[in-house]
Amino acid sequence: xxxxxxxxxxxxxxxxxxxxxxxxxxxxxxxxxxxxxxxxxxxxxxxxxxxxxxxxxxxxxxxxxxxxxxxxxxxxxxxxxxxxxxxxxxxxxxxxxxxxxxxxxxxxxxxxxxxxxxxxxxxxxxxxxxxxxxxxxxxxxxxxxxxxxxxxxxxxxxxxxxxxxxxxxxxxxxxxxxxxxxxxxxxxxx
Numbered sequence: 001x002x003x004x005x006x007x008x009x010x011x012x013x014x015x016x017x018x019x020x021x022x023x024x025x026x027x028x029x030x031x032x033x034x035x036x037x038x039x040x041x042x043x044x045x046x047x048x049x050x051x052x053x054x055x056x057x058x059x060x061x062x063x064x065x066x067x068x069x070x071x072x073x074x075x076x077x078x079x080x081x082x083x084x085x086x087x088x089x090x091x092x093x094x095x096x097x098x099x100x101x102x103x104x105x106x107x108x109x110x111x112x113x114x115x116x117x118x119x120x121x122x123x124x125x126x127x128x129x130x131x132x133x134x135x136x137x138x139x140x141x142x143x144x145x146x147x148x149x150x151x152x153x154x155x156x157x158x159x160x161x162x163x164x165x166x167x168x169x170x171x172x173x174x175x176x177x178x179x180x181x182x183x184x185x186x187x188x189x190x
Contacts, residue, residue: 002062003071010055014039015074019189021047022082023181024145024153028053030061031090033163033174038088041178045185050078064089064155065141069148079145084109084188085153086181087146090163091137098159099125100177103139106152113154113184120176124162133157 006013016039023042028035028051035051042049054060064087069076079085087104100117102110107130114128130138139146139155146153162173170178 002067016049018046018048020083021185023049024087025051034088041181044182047185064144084151087155101133101157102128104154105147
């Protein structure tokens with residue numbers, strides 16, 4: 001399924017190999033702003049990145065746990081190169097309050113990142129307790145690429161307010177979040 005998505009018109013797959021820390025944005029375009037946060041944080045920290053964007057009109061969401069090794073040589077190479085991953089996702093569910101959900105299998109890393117995000121996002125709950133994160137946003141499935149490296153990773157689920165303003169430009173919250181991610185990646189790579 002993922003390999004078919006990558007062959008669709010307008011879908012772009014971009015890889016940048018830098019440090020052993022990597023940023024993923026698997027649903028760029030579909031989850032607007034995620035590709036920008038991951039790309040800017042990676043460039044600012046000399047981290048690695050794997051970013052997929054698709055036209056908003058395509059609207060094809062392949063759940064992360066359905067993205068398997070062997071479906072993309074670029075993703076496979078990225079995962080072989082990095083040790084730790086921060087995967088940037090977006091959500092919009094009117095029944096859930098706006099919060100930053102910090103999932104992924106590396107729970108120590110999730111707690112450390114959450115502690116850094118709370119002071120810069122004071123108007124949002126930063127939730128890293130898996131029992132409080134909606135099941136669909138936990139990112140703990142071992143088949144999820146965020147968990148496919150030796151150090152595992154963190155899956156950030158971001159509400160719209162932390163990604164883009166109505167005009168399509170990054171919000172102040174997005175800029176603060178991106179700065180924290182950049183600094184965090186530099187420290188992890190040291």
